[in-house]
Amino acid sequence: xxxxxxxxxxxxxxxxxxxxxxxxxxxxxxxxxxxxxxxxxxxxxxxxxxxxxxxxxxxxxxxxxxxxxxxxxxxxxxxxxxxxxxxxxxxxxxxxxxxxxxxxxxxxxxxxxxxxxxxxxxxxxxxxxxxxxxxxxxxxxxxxxxxxxxxxxxxxxxxxxxxxxxxxxxxxxxxxxxxxxxxxxxxxxxxxxxxxxxxxxxxxxxxxxxxxxxxxxxxxxxxxxxxxxxxxxxxxxxxxxxxxxxxxxxxxxxxxxxxxxxxxxxxxxxxxxxxxxxxxxxxxxxxxxxxxxxxxxxxxxxxxxxxxxxxxxxxxxxxxxxxxxxxxxxxxxxxxxxxxxxxxxxxxxxxxxxxxxxxxxxxxxxxxxxxxxxxxxxxxxxxxxxxxxxxxxxxxxx
Numbered sequence: 001x002x003x004x005x006x007x008x009x010x011x012x013x014x015x016x017x018x019x020x021x022x023x024x025x026x027x028x029x030x031x032x033x034x035x036x037x038x039x040x041x042x043x044x045x046x047x048x049x050x051x052x053x054x055x056x057x058x059x060x061x062x063x064x065x066x067x068x069x070x071x072x073x074x075x076x077x078x079x080x081x082x083x084x085x086x087x088x089x090x091x092x093x094x095x096x097x098x099x100x101x102x103x104x105x106x107x108x109x110x111x112x113x114x115x116x117x118x119x120x121x122x123x124x125x126x127x128x129x130x131x132x133x134x135x136x137x138x139x140x141x142x143x144x145x146x147x148x149x150x151x152x153x154x155x156x157x158x159x160x161x162x163x164x165x166x167x168x169x170x171x172x173x174x175x176x177x178x179x180x181x182x183x184x185x186x187x188x189x190x191x192x193x194x195x196x197x198x199x200x201x202x203x204x205x206x207x208x209x210x211x212x213x214x215x216x217x218x219x220x221x222x223x224x225x226x227x228x229x230x231x232x233x234x235x236x237x238x239x240x241x242x243x244x245x246x247x248x249x250x251x252x253x254x255x256x257x258x259x260x261x262x263x264x265x266x267x268x269x270x271x272x273x274x275x276x277x278x279x280x281x282x283x284x285x286x287x288x289x290x291x292x293x294x295x296x297x298x299x300x301x302x303x304x305x306x307x308x309x310x311x312x313x314x315x316x317x318x319x320x321x322x323x324x325x326x327x328x329x330x331x332x333x334x335x336x337x338x339x340x341x342x343x344x345x346x347x348x349x350x351x352x353x354x355x356x357x358x359x360x361x362x363x364x365x366x367x368x369x370x371x372x373x374x375x376x377x378x379x380x381x382x383x384x385x386x387x388x389x390x391x392x393x394x395x396x397x398x
Contacts, residue, residue: 026066026102028123030081035069035125038081041089048087051115052077058097060123061210066101069125070159071210071217076122083117091115097215126159129219134204136225142317145195145231153204153222154186161206162216169201199229230316232323235262237310239331249332250300260310261292269314277306305333
Protein backbone atom coordinates (compact mmCIF):
# COMPACT_ATOMS: atom_id res chain seq x y z
CA UNK A 1 0.00 0.00 0.00
CA UNK A 2 2.79 2.43 0.95
CA UNK A 3 4.66 1.53 -2.20
CA UNK A 4 1.58 2.29 -4.30
CA UNK A 5 1.08 5.68 -2.62
CA UNK A 6 4.75 6.54 -3.09
CA UNK A 7 4.56 5.70 -6.80
CA UNK A 8 1.36 7.71 -7.17
CA UNK A 9 2.80 10.75 -5.37
CA UNK A 10 6.02 10.56 -7.38
CA UNK A 11 4.02 10.43 -10.57
CA UNK A 12 1.91 13.42 -9.60
CA UNK A 13 4.99 15.44 -8.69
CA UNK A 14 6.58 14.44 -11.99
CA UNK A 15 3.53 15.62 -13.89
CA UNK A 16 3.55 18.85 -11.90
CA UNK A 17 7.22 19.44 -12.68
CA UNK A 18 6.65 18.73 -16.35
CA UNK A 19 3.68 21.08 -16.35
CA UNK A 20 5.59 23.90 -14.68
CA UNK A 21 8.63 23.35 -16.85
CA UNK A 22 6.46 23.57 -19.93
CA UNK A 23 5.51 27.20 -19.20
CA UNK A 24 7.46 29.40 -21.55
CA UNK A 25 6.57 32.98 -20.67
CA UNK A 26 4.11 35.31 -18.95
CA UNK A 27 2.30 38.40 -20.24
CA UNK A 28 -0.45 40.87 -19.29
CA UNK A 29 -3.20 41.25 -21.86
CA UNK A 30 -5.94 43.81 -22.54
CA UNK A 31 -4.62 46.32 -20.04
CA UNK A 32 -3.79 50.03 -20.32
CA UNK A 33 -0.16 49.18 -21.02
CA UNK A 34 2.23 46.26 -20.90
CA UNK A 35 2.35 46.47 -17.10
CA UNK A 36 -1.37 45.92 -16.49
CA UNK A 37 -3.97 43.41 -17.68
CA UNK A 38 -5.08 39.80 -17.55
CA UNK A 39 -2.36 37.34 -16.53
CA UNK A 40 -1.64 34.86 -19.30
CA UNK A 41 0.88 32.02 -19.56
CA UNK A 42 2.30 30.42 -22.68
CA UNK A 43 2.45 26.62 -22.72
CA UNK A 44 2.96 24.42 -25.76
CA UNK A 45 2.69 27.55 -27.94
CA UNK A 46 -0.78 28.29 -26.55
CA UNK A 47 -1.67 31.20 -24.28
CA UNK A 48 -3.88 30.39 -21.30
CA UNK A 49 -5.05 32.14 -18.14
CA UNK A 50 -4.62 31.85 -14.35
CA UNK A 51 -7.47 31.09 -11.95
CA UNK A 52 -8.07 33.75 -9.33
CA UNK A 53 -8.60 31.34 -6.43
CA UNK A 54 -6.22 32.57 -3.68
CA UNK A 55 -4.98 35.37 -5.94
CA UNK A 56 -3.62 38.42 -4.05
CA UNK A 57 -0.79 40.99 -4.06
CA UNK A 58 1.90 38.42 -3.36
CA UNK A 59 1.19 36.58 -6.60
CA UNK A 60 0.72 39.89 -8.41
CA UNK A 61 4.12 41.10 -7.14
CA UNK A 62 5.84 38.05 -8.59
CA UNK A 63 4.26 38.73 -11.99
CA UNK A 64 5.26 42.41 -11.95
CA UNK A 65 8.85 41.63 -10.95
CA UNK A 66 9.10 38.91 -13.56
CA UNK A 67 7.96 41.31 -16.28
CA UNK A 68 10.22 44.14 -15.07
CA UNK A 69 7.17 46.26 -14.27
CA UNK A 70 8.08 47.31 -10.76
CA UNK A 71 5.78 46.18 -7.96
CA UNK A 72 2.08 45.37 -7.88
CA UNK A 73 -0.36 48.12 -7.12
CA UNK A 74 -3.47 45.95 -7.41
CA UNK A 75 -4.38 42.26 -7.74
CA UNK A 76 -7.69 41.75 -9.57
CA UNK A 77 -10.11 38.84 -9.53
CA UNK A 78 -13.21 38.03 -11.56
CA UNK A 79 -11.85 38.80 -15.01
CA UNK A 80 -11.42 42.52 -14.32
CA UNK A 81 -9.64 42.88 -17.66
CA UNK A 82 -12.08 40.69 -19.53
CA UNK A 83 -12.41 36.93 -19.90
CA UNK A 84 -9.65 35.11 -21.68
CA UNK A 85 -9.82 32.14 -24.05
CA UNK A 86 -8.14 28.79 -24.19
CA UNK A 87 -6.89 26.77 -21.26
CA UNK A 88 -6.66 27.83 -17.63
CA UNK A 89 -3.10 26.73 -17.03
CA UNK A 90 -2.72 27.53 -13.33
CA UNK A 91 -5.20 27.14 -10.48
CA UNK A 92 -4.86 28.43 -6.96
CA UNK A 93 -1.26 29.64 -7.13
CA UNK A 94 0.38 30.32 -3.75
CA UNK A 95 3.42 32.62 -3.74
CA UNK A 96 5.53 34.10 -0.94
CA UNK A 97 6.20 37.20 -3.03
CA UNK A 98 9.95 36.58 -3.43
CA UNK A 99 9.88 34.05 -6.29
CA UNK A 100 11.53 34.95 -9.56
CA UNK A 101 8.67 33.49 -11.63
CA UNK A 102 5.00 32.66 -11.16
CA UNK A 103 5.71 29.08 -12.18
CA UNK A 104 8.03 28.71 -9.18
CA UNK A 105 5.21 29.32 -6.72
CA UNK A 106 3.49 26.46 -4.90
CA UNK A 107 0.55 24.74 -6.55
CA UNK A 108 -2.16 23.05 -4.49
CA UNK A 109 -2.71 19.47 -5.60
CA UNK A 110 -6.13 18.83 -4.12
CA UNK A 111 -9.19 19.92 -6.03
CA UNK A 112 -10.92 23.29 -5.77
CA UNK A 113 -14.19 24.56 -7.20
CA UNK A 114 -14.17 24.62 -10.93
CA UNK A 115 -12.50 27.70 -12.47
CA UNK A 116 -13.82 29.37 -15.59
CA UNK A 117 -12.65 32.38 -17.52
CA UNK A 118 -14.92 34.43 -15.30
CA UNK A 119 -12.26 33.78 -12.67
CA UNK A 120 -9.30 35.01 -14.70
CA UNK A 121 -6.72 36.84 -12.56
CA UNK A 122 -5.45 40.33 -13.40
CA UNK A 123 -2.65 42.66 -12.25
CA UNK A 124 -1.87 46.36 -12.29
CA UNK A 125 1.85 47.07 -11.76
CA UNK A 126 3.51 50.33 -10.78
CA UNK A 127 5.52 50.33 -13.99
CA UNK A 128 9.22 49.83 -14.69
CA UNK A 129 11.73 51.31 -12.27
CA UNK A 130 13.48 53.72 -14.56
CA UNK A 131 17.06 54.80 -14.16
CA UNK A 132 17.27 57.87 -11.91
CA UNK A 133 19.26 60.97 -12.82
CA UNK A 134 22.16 62.13 -10.64
CA UNK A 135 23.48 65.68 -10.91
CA UNK A 136 25.66 68.09 -8.96
CA UNK A 137 24.01 71.12 -7.39
CA UNK A 138 27.22 73.14 -7.73
CA UNK A 139 28.48 74.60 -11.03
CA UNK A 140 31.82 72.77 -10.76
CA UNK A 141 33.04 69.25 -10.08
CA UNK A 142 36.40 70.03 -8.43
CA UNK A 143 36.43 70.52 -4.67
CA UNK A 144 38.90 71.24 -1.91
CA UNK A 145 39.42 68.79 0.91
CA UNK A 146 36.98 69.58 3.74
CA UNK A 147 34.23 70.99 1.55
CA UNK A 148 30.71 69.55 1.13
CA UNK A 149 29.36 68.16 -2.16
CA UNK A 150 25.62 68.39 -2.84
CA UNK A 151 23.99 65.91 -5.22
CA UNK A 152 20.46 65.70 -6.60
CA UNK A 153 18.89 62.29 -7.36
CA UNK A 154 15.59 62.31 -9.26
CA UNK A 155 13.35 60.01 -11.31
CA UNK A 156 10.14 60.27 -13.27
CA UNK A 157 7.01 60.41 -11.07
CA UNK A 158 4.90 57.28 -10.87
CA UNK A 159 6.46 55.32 -8.03
CA UNK A 160 6.23 55.72 -4.31
CA UNK A 161 9.94 55.71 -3.43
CA UNK A 162 10.90 54.54 0.02
CA UNK A 163 14.47 55.84 0.13
CA UNK A 164 17.41 57.05 -1.93
CA UNK A 165 21.04 55.91 -1.82
CA UNK A 166 24.27 57.52 -3.02
CA UNK A 167 27.04 55.11 -4.05
CA UNK A 168 30.69 55.65 -4.87
CA UNK A 169 31.98 53.61 -7.78
CA UNK A 170 33.35 50.27 -6.56
CA UNK A 171 31.69 50.52 -3.12
CA UNK A 172 28.81 48.21 -2.21
CA UNK A 173 27.72 50.25 0.82
CA UNK A 174 26.01 53.61 0.20
CA UNK A 175 27.74 56.71 1.54
CA UNK A 176 24.48 58.60 1.98
CA UNK A 177 20.95 57.26 2.57
CA UNK A 178 17.90 59.50 2.68
CA UNK A 179 14.30 58.50 3.30
CA UNK A 180 11.74 59.83 0.85
CA UNK A 181 8.45 61.51 1.61
CA UNK A 182 5.35 60.12 -0.02
CA UNK A 183 5.37 60.62 -3.78
CA UNK A 184 8.72 62.38 -3.58
CA UNK A 185 10.66 61.90 -6.81
CA UNK A 186 13.73 64.05 -6.08
CA UNK A 187 16.00 64.41 -3.06
CA UNK A 188 19.18 66.29 -2.21
CA UNK A 189 22.05 64.28 -0.76
CA UNK A 190 25.11 65.92 0.77
CA UNK A 191 28.56 64.42 1.15
CA UNK A 192 30.15 66.41 3.99
CA UNK A 193 33.81 67.02 4.85
CA UNK A 194 35.18 65.23 1.81
CA UNK A 195 38.71 63.83 1.69
CA UNK A 196 40.93 62.75 -1.15
CA UNK A 197 39.62 59.18 -0.97
CA UNK A 198 36.16 60.53 -1.90
CA UNK A 199 37.46 61.40 -5.36
CA UNK A 200 35.85 59.27 -8.07
CA UNK A 201 32.52 58.51 -9.75
CA UNK A 202 29.11 58.45 -8.05
CA UNK A 203 25.65 57.09 -8.84
CA UNK A 204 22.32 56.88 -7.02
CA UNK A 205 19.44 54.44 -6.70
CA UNK A 206 15.95 54.56 -5.24
CA UNK A 207 13.93 51.75 -3.73
CA UNK A 208 10.19 51.09 -3.70
CA UNK A 209 8.21 48.84 -1.36
CA UNK A 210 6.38 45.74 -2.52
CA UNK A 211 3.25 44.17 -1.07
CA UNK A 212 5.26 42.72 1.79
CA UNK A 213 6.99 44.93 4.39
CA UNK A 214 10.29 43.16 3.77
CA UNK A 215 10.06 43.41 0.01
CA UNK A 216 12.10 46.28 -1.44
CA UNK A 217 12.79 46.68 -5.11
CA UNK A 218 15.86 48.65 -6.14
CA UNK A 219 16.02 50.77 -9.28
CA UNK A 220 18.80 50.52 -11.84
CA UNK A 221 21.83 52.71 -11.07
CA UNK A 222 21.79 56.28 -12.31
CA UNK A 223 24.26 57.93 -14.61
CA UNK A 224 27.76 58.50 -13.22
CA UNK A 225 29.02 61.86 -11.91
CA UNK A 226 32.75 62.35 -11.33
CA UNK A 227 34.27 64.65 -8.71
CA UNK A 228 37.89 65.64 -8.09
CA UNK A 229 39.19 66.43 -4.60
CA UNK A 230 42.22 68.72 -4.32
CA UNK A 231 44.35 68.76 -1.19
CA UNK A 232 47.26 71.20 -1.29
CA UNK A 233 49.89 70.60 1.37
CA UNK A 234 51.89 73.44 2.88
CA UNK A 235 55.11 73.83 0.86
CA UNK A 236 58.60 73.81 2.37
CA UNK A 237 61.31 76.37 1.55
CA UNK A 238 64.98 77.05 2.31
CA UNK A 239 67.78 79.36 1.05
CA UNK A 240 71.42 79.05 -0.06
CA UNK A 241 74.14 81.71 -0.30
CA UNK A 242 77.94 82.11 -0.01
CA UNK A 243 79.65 80.12 2.72
CA UNK A 244 81.15 83.18 4.45
CA UNK A 245 77.70 84.62 5.16
CA UNK A 246 76.49 84.22 8.76
CA UNK A 247 73.42 82.07 9.36
CA UNK A 248 70.21 83.85 8.38
CA UNK A 249 72.14 86.54 6.50
CA UNK A 250 73.37 87.33 3.01
CA UNK A 251 76.39 89.56 2.39
CA UNK A 252 75.49 92.58 0.34
CA UNK A 253 76.43 92.09 -3.28
CA UNK A 254 76.48 88.32 -3.01
CA UNK A 255 73.92 86.12 -4.78
CA UNK A 256 71.44 83.86 -3.01
CA UNK A 257 68.51 81.61 -3.94
CA UNK A 258 65.33 80.34 -2.27
CA UNK A 259 63.87 76.91 -3.10
CA UNK A 260 60.14 76.11 -2.69
CA UNK A 261 58.95 72.49 -2.70
CA UNK A 262 55.64 70.61 -2.38
CA UNK A 263 55.16 66.86 -1.87
CA UNK A 264 51.95 66.77 -3.94
CA UNK A 265 52.10 68.79 -7.19
CA UNK A 266 49.24 69.13 -9.70
CA UNK A 267 49.47 69.77 -13.45
CA UNK A 268 49.55 73.47 -14.22
CA UNK A 269 50.50 74.53 -10.70
CA UNK A 270 52.82 77.38 -9.74
CA UNK A 271 54.82 78.61 -6.75
CA UNK A 272 54.56 82.11 -5.35
CA UNK A 273 57.29 83.62 -3.17
CA UNK A 274 56.15 86.53 -1.03
CA UNK A 275 58.60 88.98 0.59
CA UNK A 276 57.28 91.13 3.43
CA UNK A 277 59.46 94.12 4.27
CA UNK A 278 58.84 97.35 6.23
CA UNK A 279 58.02 99.40 3.13
CA UNK A 280 55.74 96.89 1.36
CA UNK A 281 55.30 93.42 -0.10
CA UNK A 282 57.02 91.94 -3.15
CA UNK A 283 55.78 88.82 -4.95
CA UNK A 284 57.60 86.49 -7.31
CA UNK A 285 56.03 83.59 -9.22
CA UNK A 286 57.37 80.59 -11.15
CA UNK A 287 55.53 77.70 -12.87
CA UNK A 288 55.81 74.40 -11.02
CA UNK A 289 57.35 72.32 -13.79
CA UNK A 290 58.63 69.98 -11.07
CA UNK A 291 57.84 69.48 -7.36
CA UNK A 292 60.54 72.09 -6.52
CA UNK A 293 61.49 75.45 -8.03
CA UNK A 294 64.32 77.86 -7.18
CA UNK A 295 64.08 81.66 -7.09
CA UNK A 296 67.52 83.21 -7.77
CA UNK A 297 68.61 86.68 -6.60
CA UNK A 298 71.91 88.09 -7.90
CA UNK A 299 73.72 90.90 -6.08
CA UNK A 300 71.75 91.10 -2.83
CA UNK A 301 70.73 94.61 -1.75
CA UNK A 302 68.91 96.05 1.23
CA UNK A 303 65.64 95.72 -0.70
CA UNK A 304 66.00 91.91 -0.49
CA UNK A 305 65.85 91.96 3.29
CA UNK A 306 62.69 90.76 5.05
CA UNK A 307 60.50 87.71 5.67
CA UNK A 308 59.96 85.23 2.84
CA UNK A 309 56.86 83.00 2.51
CA UNK A 310 56.15 80.33 -0.08
CA UNK A 311 52.76 79.03 -1.28
CA UNK A 312 51.50 76.71 -4.02
CA UNK A 313 48.50 77.43 -6.28
CA UNK A 314 46.74 75.63 -9.12
CA UNK A 315 43.67 76.12 -11.33
CA UNK A 316 41.43 73.09 -11.86
CA UNK A 317 37.88 72.86 -13.17
CA UNK A 318 37.52 76.63 -13.34
CA UNK A 319 38.51 77.11 -9.70
CA UNK A 320 41.73 78.40 -8.13
CA UNK A 321 43.14 76.51 -5.16
CA UNK A 322 45.84 78.01 -2.93
CA UNK A 323 47.81 76.22 -0.23
CA UNK A 324 48.68 77.60 3.16
CA UNK A 325 51.83 79.71 3.32
CA UNK A 326 55.00 78.19 4.64
CA UNK A 327 56.57 79.44 7.84
CA UNK A 328 58.45 82.73 7.67
CA UNK A 329 62.04 82.59 6.41
CA UNK A 330 63.86 85.71 7.72
CA UNK A 331 66.84 86.94 5.69
CA UNK A 332 68.97 89.99 6.57
CA UNK A 333 71.41 91.72 4.23
CA UNK A 334 74.83 92.60 5.79
CA UNK A 335 77.46 95.00 4.56
CA UNK A 336 80.88 93.42 3.91
CA UNK A 337 83.24 93.66 6.96
CA UNK A 338 86.34 95.78 5.92
CA UNK A 339 88.54 94.04 8.49
CA UNK A 340 87.80 90.85 6.74
CA UNK A 341 88.11 92.03 3.16
CA UNK A 342 90.25 89.85 0.86
CA UNK A 343 93.06 92.47 0.56
CA UNK A 344 93.31 92.92 4.32
CA UNK A 345 93.26 89.19 4.83
CA UNK A 346 96.11 88.87 2.29
CA UNK A 347 98.19 91.49 4.10
CA UNK A 348 97.61 89.86 7.43
CA UNK A 349 98.66 86.49 6.10
CA UNK A 350 101.84 87.95 4.52
CA UNK A 351 102.77 89.85 7.72
CA UNK A 352 102.16 86.85 9.89
CA UNK A 353 104.30 84.72 7.61
CA UNK A 354 107.17 87.21 7.85
CA UNK A 355 106.99 87.41 11.64
CA UNK A 356 106.98 83.66 11.92
CA UNK A 357 109.98 83.38 9.59
CA UNK A 358 112.04 85.97 11.55
CA UNK A 359 111.13 84.31 14.83
CA UNK A 360 112.28 80.92 13.52
CA UNK A 361 115.60 82.40 12.30
CA UNK A 362 116.33 84.07 15.66
CA UNK A 363 115.54 80.91 17.57
CA UNK A 364 117.77 78.82 15.31
CA UNK A 365 120.62 81.37 15.66
CA UNK A 366 120.42 81.36 19.43
CA UNK A 367 120.44 77.59 19.53
CA UNK A 368 123.54 77.46 17.34
CA UNK A 369 125.37 80.12 19.37
CA UNK A 370 124.65 78.33 22.59
CA UNK A 371 126.33 75.24 21.18
CA UNK A 372 129.67 77.05 20.34
CA UNK A 373 132.77 76.49 22.63
CA UNK A 374 133.27 79.06 25.48
CA UNK A 375 136.57 81.14 25.32
CA UNK A 376 139.57 80.11 27.65
CA UNK A 377 140.99 82.22 30.47
CA UNK A 378 144.08 83.12 28.42
CA UNK A 379 141.92 84.26 25.52
CA UNK A 380 139.87 86.44 27.85
CA UNK A 381 143.06 87.99 29.32
CA UNK A 382 144.58 88.49 25.90
CA UNK A 383 141.40 90.18 24.74
CA UNK A 384 141.45 92.40 27.81
CA UNK A 385 145.12 93.41 27.20
CA UNK A 386 144.52 94.14 23.63
CA UNK A 387 141.44 96.13 24.49
CA UNK A 388 143.37 98.08 27.19
CA UNK A 389 146.27 98.72 24.85
CA UNK A 390 143.86 99.93 22.22
CA UNK A 391 142.31 102.26 24.72
CA UNK A 392 145.74 103.53 25.90
CA UNK A 393 146.96 104.13 22.40
CA UNK A 394 143.87 106.01 21.71
CA UNK A 395 144.42 108.28 24.69
CA UNK A 396 148.12 108.96 23.76
CA UNK A 397 147.11 110.03 20.35
CA UNK A 398 144.79 112.53 21.75
